[in-house]
Amino acid sequence: MSAITISDTESPPAEENYLSAGHTVRSWLLTTDHKRIGILYLLSILIFFAVAAVAAGLMRMELLRPHGWFILNETYNKLFTLHGVLMVWFFLIPSIPAVLGNFVIPMMIGARDVAFPKLNLLSWYLFMVGGACVLYSIIVGGVDTGWTFYTPFSSTYSNTHVILMAAGIFIAGFGSILTGLNFIVTIHTMRMPGMTWFRMPLFLWSLYSTSLILILATPVLAITLALMALERIWHIGIFDPKLGGDPILFQHLFWFYSHPAVYIMILPGMGVVSEVISCFSRKEIFGYHWVAFASVAIAVLGFLVWGHHMFVSSQSIYAGMIFSVLSFMVSIPSAIKVFNWTATLYRGSISLQTPMLYALAFIGLFTIGGLTGLFLAALAVDVHLTDTYFVVAHFHYIMVGGMVTGFMAGLHFWWPKMTGRLYPEKPAQLAALIIFIGFNLTFFPQFIMGYLGMPRRYHNYAPEFQIYHILSTAGASILGVGYLMPVIYLIWSLRYGKIAGPNPWRACGLEWETSSPPPVHNFDQPPALPVKPYDYDTEADYG
Amino acid sequence: MPGFLFPNAATEHARNVDWLFLCLILISAFYLAVIFGPMAFFIFKFRRGKKADRRPIRIKTWKIEIIWTVIPFFMMMGIFAWAADLYYQVERPPANALEAFVVGKQWMWKIEHAEGNREINELHIPLGRSIKLTMTSEDVIHSFFIPAFRVKQDVVPGRYVTEWFHPTKVGTYHLFCAEYCGANHSEMGGGIIVMKPEDYAAWLSAGAPRDSLAASGEQSFRNLGCSGCHMGNSVIHAPRLEGVYGGPVPLVTGQIVTADDQYIRDSILLPASQIAAGYSNAMPTFQGRVSEEQLVGLIAYIRSLANKNPPDNTIP
Numbered sequence: 001m002s003a004i005t006i007s008d009t010e011s012p013p014a015e016e017n018y019l020s021a022g023h024t025v026r027s028w029l030l031t032t033d034h035k036r037i038g039i040l041y042l043l044s045i046l047i048f049f050a051v052a053a054v055a056a057g058l059m060r061m062e063l064l065r066p067h068g069w070f071i072l073n074e075t076y077n078k079l080f081t082l083h084g085v086l087m088v089w090f091f092l093i094p095s096i097p098a099v100l101g102n103f104v105i106p107m108m109i110g111a112r113d114v115a116f117p118k119l120n121l122l123s124w125y126l127f128m129v130g131g132a133c134v135l136y137s138i139i140v141g142g143v144d145t146g147w148t149f150y151t152p153f154s155s156t157y158s159n160t161h162v163i164l165m166a167a168g169i170f171i172a173g174f175g176s177i178l179t180g181l182n183f184i185v186t187i188h189t190m191r192m193p194g195m196t197w198f199r200m201p202l203f204l205w206s207l208y209s210t211s212l213i214l215i216l217a218t219p220v221l222a223i224t225l226a227l228m229a230l231e232r233i234w235h236i237g238i239f240d241p242k243l244g245g246d247p248i249l250f251q252h253l254f255w256f257y258s259h260p261a262v263y264i265m266i267l268p269g270m271g272v273v274s275e276v277i278s279c280f281s282r283k284e285i286f287g288y289h290w291v292a293f294a295s296v297a298i299a300v301l302g303f304l305v306w307g308h309h310m311f312v313s314s315q316s317i318y319a320g321m322i323f324s325v326l327s328f329m330v331s332i333p334s335a336i337k338v339f340n341w342t343a344t345l346y347r348g349s350i351s352l353q354t355p356m357l358y359a360l361a362f363i364g365l366f367t368i369g370g371l372t373g374l375f376l377a378a379l380a381v382d383v384h385l386t387d388t389y390f391v392v393a394h395f396h397y398i399m400v401g402g403m404v405t406g407f408m409a410g411l412h413f414w415w416p417k418m419t420g421r422l423y424p425e426k427p428a429q430l431a432a433l434i435i436f437i438g439f440n441l442t443f444f445p446q447f448i449m450g451y452l453g454m455p456r457r458y459h460n461y462a463p464e465f466q467i468y469h470i471l472s473t474a475g476a477s478i479l480g481v482g483y484l485m486p487v488i489y490l491i492w493s494l495r496y497g498k499i500a501g502p503n504p505w506r507a508c509g510l511e512w513e514t515s516s517p518p519p520v521h522n523f524d525q526p527p528a529l530p531v532k533p534y535d536y537d538t539e540a541d542y543g
Numbered sequence: 544m545p546g547f548l549f550p551n552a553a554t555e556h557a558r559n560v561d562w563l564f565l566c567l568i569l570i571s572a573f574y575l576a577v578i579f580g581p582m583a584f585f586i587f588k589f590r591r592g593k594k595a596d597r598r599p600i601r602i603k604t605w606k607i608e609i610i611w612t613v614i615p616f617f618m619m620m621g622i623f624a625w626a627a628d629l630y631y632q633v634e635r636p637p638a639n640a641l642e643a644f645v646v647g648k649q650w651m652w653k654i655e656h657a658e659g660n661r662e663i664n665e666l667h668i669p670l671g672r673s674i675k676l677t678m679t680s681e682d683v684i685h686s687f688f689i690p691a692f693r694v695k696q697d698v699v700p701g702r703y704v705t706e707w708f709h710p711t712k713v714g715t716y717h718l719f720c721a722e723y724c725g726a727n728h729s730e731m732g733g734g735i736i737v738m739k740p741e742d743y744a745a746w747l748s749a750g751a752p753r754d755s756l757a758a759s760g761e762q763s764f765r766n767l768g769c770s771g772c773h774m775g776n777s778v779i780h781a782p783r784l785e786g787v788y789g790g791p792v793p794l795v796t797g798q799i800v801t802a803d804d805q806y807i808r809d810s811i812l813l814p815a816s817q818i819a820a821g822y823s824n825a826m827p828t829f830q831g832r833v834s835e836e837q838l839v840g841l842i843a844y845i846r847s848l849a850n851k852n853p854p855d856n857t858i859p
Contacts, residue, residue: 241701
């Protein structure tokens with residue numbers, strides 16, 4: 001930081017910007033400014049995150065003892081359903097795309113807004129209506145199906161508010177589809193003259209791939225939930241064998257959406273890491289084209305591996321083999337990305353500021369999550385591991401260790417752009433460290449107890465697993481502290497943080513060429529397009 | 544296998560899975576070393592403000608990219624083949640296995656041995672024999688998971704699935720339901736008790752079942768009225784069931800299906816769906832009139848007729 005001087009003349013605080021353009025509630029709720037919509041999403045997903053995190057905290061407390069001590073079986077089942085539904089659809093999926101993507105995509109390509117600003121606002125309203133349905137279903141009694149809604153349990157046997165919660169997801173799904181559509185059209189049609197596809201920052205490649213998945217996969221989820229509701233309400237036999245249906249069909253449809261959805265929950269994080277690693281190494285990303293095409297490869301291959309959730313479901317063993325080999329193949333582009341990020345560090349000029357700490361943590365945790373994915377893709381090993389805590393640990397390493405860490409990296413990286421102020425560096429670095437330690441203590445023991453045979457979604461468990469649950473709960477407590485710290489210091493920084501200036505990181509990228517916070521139409525003068533993305537000159541800077 | 548890391552292994556298959564698991568751990572350690580070793584070194588060596596050689600790299604990067612694409616690819620394919628081979632073995636029961644039938648329901652496992660012994664949430668089996676379970680569910684999807692054998696199979700309503708194992712160690716092992724099935728999912732379990740063959744024989748005779756599974760199936764066959772059409776000299780033209788099981792059945796549609804457990808089940812519950820060639824759609828459905836246990840008995844009975852021939856005086 002000491003190398004960076006900030007003069008107030010660069011960014012006079014009195015200047016008109018997107019935040020000062022209107023202070024009424026109406027000016028926020030009827031805004032079509034992509035930056036304000038990004039902020040609306042940020043506030044909403046934090047509320048959903050908080051509710052889902054409380055559910056997780058209650059479950060971890062309850063699991064301290066093998067036979068429970070303050071929660072009923074039914075309540076426990078509702079808690080993990082609530083945790084899964086809110087975290088997947090109302091935090092992870094919108095986190096980077098709808099918050100950071102909305103905020104920076106138009107600026108990164110030198111545009112004034114997204115292609116369809118009103119549609120963008122409609123996406124947020126759909127998201128909020130969906131979220132309200134889900135919260136309401138919790139208030140009136142909750143849902144006990146798990147976030148996967150497996151039939152015939154969800155369609156026939158559950159006595160909870162399944163339809164209400166499914167309706168919430170169904171409605172929010174349309175918000176996702178419109179966001180994906182908006183991003184694709186924006187990236188195709190609104191790039192400034194001279195910004196060719198291979199001059200785009202890698203964040204855009206990753207969000208472009210994410211958007212493809214959003215518009216191709218989300219409709220399948222809507223269809224699946226609608227069919228489940230048809231069976232539940234009018235007893236039309238689709239999934240329940242007693243009505244002539246096939247319960248495995250539901251799993252095929254559900255995972256045809258939900259496996260690609262896993263990549264919705266990781267590709268944007270990879271995009272953030274590509275930006276942050278190159279900026280804080282002051283070096284062009286290693287293998288730009290390989291990283292860019294790896295995103296597209298992940299998006300495409302991600303559609304072909306859904307059956308790996310079903311190796312023991314009684315699907316054909318030959319189908320299992322095809323899905324297994326494709327799952328191993330989808331690990332290759334992910335590995336390419338990790339190798340390229342590591343190689344980017346070579347001969348860089350590395351500073352370990354908070355976004356960089358999170359980006360490095362992302363690489364570490366994502367790699368562990370990815371490697372344990374190989375265990376689960378290996379057929380005979382998966383037969384033992386599926387539906388145990390090993391799976392729980394694996395996907396938390398990807399989704400929390402990966403995506404949430406990536407989101408934290410991006411939030412800290414673009415925070416000065418969003419607010420015009422810097423977050424305080426030392427507390428932020430400390431929080432990153434606490435989150436890293438707490439996360440590993442929470443989820444690493446779960447790999448071990450998973451291999452030892454502890455099934456997931458178990459309220460009561462065999463006593464030999466207790467020690468691992470205690471470790472996990474201890475880790476979750478530390479993790480909770482780690483997540484509270486940014487809430488405090490980021491709010492503090494809104495008022496007391498140092499004025500950031502247009503480009504506090506001296507980062508490349510068009511979003512850094514405008515003032516912070518940016519004016520309503522993003523650029524007062526057309527930005528100057530650099531000859532290539534990541535045009536850092538390491539040697540001249542610090543050599 | 545070291546016991547502190549690996550759970551109890553009570554079958555040959557469990558030990559095979561452990562070796563593969565160990566190999567995956569070593570591969571993971573290799574990757575962690577090649578990623579985080581250099582990463583730690585670079586962060587140390589190229590820390591901002593530290594003197595270092597930061598000139599641009601002059602080598603062809605695509606060669607490096609090819610290396611770190613191709614090497615992992617071949618490692619992945621090797622692991623795939625190893626794991627697929629083990630999976631193929633564990634998904635295909637041997638022909639000479641002892642048999643038991645399992646019905647899952649919210650929230651218990653009901654088990655019936657071929658000899659007729661019944662138990663709930665426990666399965667007694669002899670050491671050194673292959674055991675084949677044929678399973679179905681009365682309500683939602685369950686999953687029959689025995690960690691010590693490294694086997695798991697979802698138990699799906701409306702179909703028969705199989706699971707098999709060959710225990711090599713006497714003991715009592717956990718049985719868990721691994722597919723979320725509602726309020727008391729975590730209590731839906733019990734024990735697998737592996738006994739010495741002589742102890743098992745004693746256990747079987749102490750249980751003193753009145754009838755074997757096939758015999759109780761024959762009883763149901765009469766009680767439900769099946770025998771009225773499928774046996775004796777009924778005026779209704781219905782297929783005789785001797786010698787049917789396991790063989791090919793030509794259907795009116797021209798298809799030929801194998802008369803396995805699933806076919807017999809579907810013929811009882813959904814008789815109109817697969818009509819044997821030469822017959823008409825005369826049989827009523829038994830959906831809702833026959834329990835999963837009765838179905839299992841009926842199938843065992845029809846299977847016991849597999850090697851018999853129909854009497855000569857009946858129309859084939």
